[in-house]
Amino acid sequence: MATPGSNAATMERGKAFVQVLSCVLSRLVESNDALAASGGVEVPPITKFHALRPPSISILDYCTRIHRYASCSPECFVLALVYIDRLIQRNNLLLTSLNVHRIIITAVMLAAKFFDDQYFNNAYYAKVRG
Amino acid sequence: MARGGGGGGATGGVYPPPQNPPTFHPLHPHAQVGGVPTHEVNSLELEFLFSINFALHVPTDVYERYYAELANHMGVGVPPELLAANTCDCARFVEHIAYDEESQAYTGAWLPSASTRQHENATLHRTPALTPTIAMCRHAVAGGDGG
Numbered sequence: 423m424a425t426p427g428s429n430a431a432t433m434e435r436g437k438a439f440v441q442v443l444s445c446v447l448s449r450l451v452e453s454n455d456a457l458a459a460s461g462g463v464e465v466p467p468i469t470k471f472h473a474l475r476p477p478s479i480s481i482l483d484y485c486t487r488i489h490r491y492a493s494c495s496p497e498c499f500v501l502a503l504v505y506i507d508r509l510i511q512r513n514n515l516l517l518t519s520l521n522v523h524r525i526i527i528t529a530v531m532l533a534a535k536f537f538d539d540q541y542f543n544n545a546y547y548a549k550v551r552g
Numbered sequence: 553m554a555r556g557g558g559g560g561g562a563t564g565g566v567y568p569p570p571q572n573p574p575t576f577h578p579l580h581p582h583a584q585v586g587g588v589p590t591h592e593v594n595s596l597e598l599e600f601l602f603s604i605n606f607a608l609h610v611p612t613d614v615y616e617r618y619y620a621e622l623a624n625h626m627g628v629g630v631p632p633e634l635l636a637a638n639t640c641d642c643a644r645f646v647e648h649i650a651y652d653e654e655s656q657a658y659t660g661a662w663l664p665s666a667s668t669r670q671h672e673n674a675t676l677h678r679t680p681a682l683t684p685t686i687a688m689c690r691h692a693v694a695g696g697d698g699g
Binding site: 442446470471501503504505512513524528529531532536547548551 | 589590592593594595596597599600601603604605607608609610614615618619622625
């Protein structure tokens with residue numbers, strides 16, 4: 423059985439997904455950051471996903487990295503978006519540049535575990551996360 | 553290959569057992585950077601699971617909505633042959649999707665397939681309340697920073 427993302431067409435399709443997903447999330451984070459900076463919204467409590475300072479890697483680079491090393495199927499990124507949406511809807515959570523990276527890697531990891539036949543263990547994702 | 557079901561038939565709150573035993577690949581040399589402890593990933597995973605109440609199963613229609621929305625973005629900045637390479641049913645649907653200005657709705661037709669779902673001229677209404685994430689970011693790719 424072929425590893426997800428092994429052939430060229432799947433890789434290209436995955437790249438397209440990654441670009442769109444990262445662009446969507448970037449826009450959301452931009453608007454949320456501006457919202458939080460303006461004080462127009464009550465800042466939700468700090469969660470485990472929050473970093474002390476924004477990671478220097480951009481969302482696009484980060485998603486590309488995940489796609490390259492996690493070798494999950496493109497569908498995982500769609501599922502990850504569904505999970506992120508559920509996370510936002512069910513919790514008092516503001517997706518900002520402080521927490522978006524950890525949320526992305528966790529969502530993709532869960533999607534790969536739930537959906538793909540092959541996935542890596544958590545130690546590997548810890549290294550991919552950087 | 554019908555992969556649109558998200559989790560297939562598994563509706564439980566735990567991961568379904570894989571058909572084949574999961575193969576744990578040797579660590580990729582390029583990935584051996586970072587040095588983030590594994591237990592932190594574990595706790596993040598747990599936190600995420602409890603936050604979404606272990607609702608990992610994604611119904612097909614939900615998946616297709618998200619897929620169509622993403623593919624709609626993709627159609628702006630991505631060559632159409634990439635979209636044509638899709639294999640699942642919803643992708644075939646998306647391939648023929650078009651926005652009808654008059655009715656303010658996306659229209660598309662299912663291609664004949666072995667699938668039991670054969671909706672002729674299915675219509676996806678353009679609902680702003682689709683998802684908070686996507687609705688806020690409509691035409692994000694059209695902004696030109698997609699690549």
